[in-house]
Amino acid sequence: MALYLALTIPLPFLSQVTASLVPPALLWLGIGFGFVALYGALSERVILDEQKIQVSYPRWVPRFFRKGWELPWTEVKDLKLRTTGQGGIVYYFVSHSGQGYLLPMRVVGFSKLVQLVQNKTGIDTSDVRPLAQPWMYLILLTFTLLLFFVDSWTIWTAVSLGKLT
Structure with a gap:
């Protein structure tokens, strides 16, 4: 800002x-x-609970501008690495239906988020690092x-x- x-x-x-x-x-x-x-655009909220991970925005943000998503832990099939055009690395959740969901990487407590993802999905997240240091x-x-x-x-x-x- x-x-x-x-x-x-x-x-x-x-x-x-x-x-x-x-x-x-x-x-x-x-x-x-x-x-x-x-x-x-910057008011993205990441909500984790026992059933799902959810990315949402305040109600005043129009859905056509920024649309959130939610993914039940049971639907997470894999966590895939992708490189960005600038040479960075991002990760996508892949659901059983094959749809991709960007792992939120600019969150406070990113290591705690990654540990929770590993606990809930059983996917090894030891190599997952934040996009920006x-x-x-x-x-x-x-x-x-x-x-x-x-x-x-x-x-x-x-x-x-x-x-x-």
Whole structure:
């Protein structure tokens, strides 16, 4: 969310300074809608219980935007590894009907989730690792904060030069 804000907040100011054809008010509106959409996409909930694993979203998130799923533990046939286009590794639950369900990988307590999957399904999960490591998030946070600093300086410079009123 912070990266989204760091990337978008300067746009209305730059639009006004450069006399862009896109009015700043329209950009603010778009940023607001984008923020809500991103928040909805990132509000995924992973629910585990004795019978199933479920991925759901709050009721206000339209189903056409993000649709959840649930899979009873008894329906899990296998856990298949797949590589991503960026070279990462993700895992899919494969049901007895052959349908795939993406294993949620960006959850707090991922190792506990993987252990529970192993306990409930009997599938060996000892090689399953999270997609992103904590140090990756630290790098992202560092560059996001740096971008906020540059954004602040840019906006302050434009305002102090009297280009924004």
